[in-house]
Amino acid sequence: MFKKIFFQSIFLNFFFTKEILAAESGGMPQLNPEFWVSQIFWLTLTFGILYVVLSKLILPKISSNLELRKSQIQENIEAADKQREESENKLKEFEEIILKNKLEAKNIFKLSREKALKDINSKREILEKQIDDELKKAEQEINELKKTAPEKINKIAIETSSEILKNLIGTEVNSSSISAIVEDLYKKHGTKYYGN
């Protein structure tokens, strides 16, 4: 009885003790101080142990787990970023090389084309010169032949006509007179036959 009054006076001394007792007897087991000390004791004990174990053993572990995972994820992200950058650089290098090679190929193509064109041109010039030369020579020959042709023809005409006369008459005719006639005929009709 002393204990009951003692706890009621320290805990709820601003209430009327009688009313508390009335409430308790009216059916609120919470206001029955019989097991208050027991409850305080066990609460202190269990909560104390819970707090100590949680704060010393479990929570630091969870915290370090979380930190570790966070840092690991951060590291992985950083590594991924680095690798992406590297691959981008490589891609750029690769593109540059391709561009360079393309330019080189273009240059080589251009150069070889120019060279080939030059070769063709020079060869054509030489050939044209040769053809020209040969044409000129041929023309000269033709001209010479044209120049000499009447005389030869005249000679042949004189010879043949003297032969024919010889065969016809049976005597030799003076070749100079024949040649005079041939000359005379040539002068009269030469242009008509030789076209000069």
Place this chain on the structure above:
Amino acid sequence: MAANPMTQFEVYRIGPEIKIGSFDISFTNASLFMVISSLAILLIFNLGSKKNSMLPNKIQLLAELSYSFVSKMISDTAGSKAKPYFSFIFSLFMFVLFCNMFGMIPYTFTVTSHIIVTFVLAAFIFIGVTIIGFIKHGFGYLKLFVPSGVPVILLPLIVIIEIISYLSRPISLSVRLFANMMAGHTMMKVFGGFVISLGIVGGWLPLSFSVALTGLEILVAFLQAYVFAILTCIYLNDALNLHH
């Protein structure tokens, strides 16, 4: 008929009577559920922190989510200065939450439905916060009772009100949790009793009510644990960052 809805709150001795001096510290059903709650918390969080895999399993996820939940709650309400008290608030939140939740299982005992339990917790918090306040700010902590920007005429009244509100903190904190738990459980018991007394014909209405109340009570069980923890954070914030 065992229809008295208050019998569920009765504390009785389990095992022998243990006495230290004139104090009875016998193991009771309340002690049993305190032990069960603490062991459940330790078991879950021990399993949840045992191995650190990159992809957490369910129990590890649970432990880490509750860790970050409480951590965020503290940093949101009390700032970074409250870091050293994280373990205490975490333990407090988990203890109240598990006690509330174990109380939701039929035939169990709700530890937090006893005013003495909640009052001891609240008084410990109140005394602790007051000590922290005086250590951090010396007598400057008394400025907490003098809000800035108040007309001089009103000041005596305001100071008295502030002091009363400060001193009533442990009572409001403990009574809030205790009353919520007790009222909820009593109500469920009452509706359960109605189901029996109205029988197969009329019992369906109170039964459906009882089902709905169970959901509500689970919500209240979580909410009250959260409120208890967050109010502790707010009181701690007052002690750590004096900004009246």
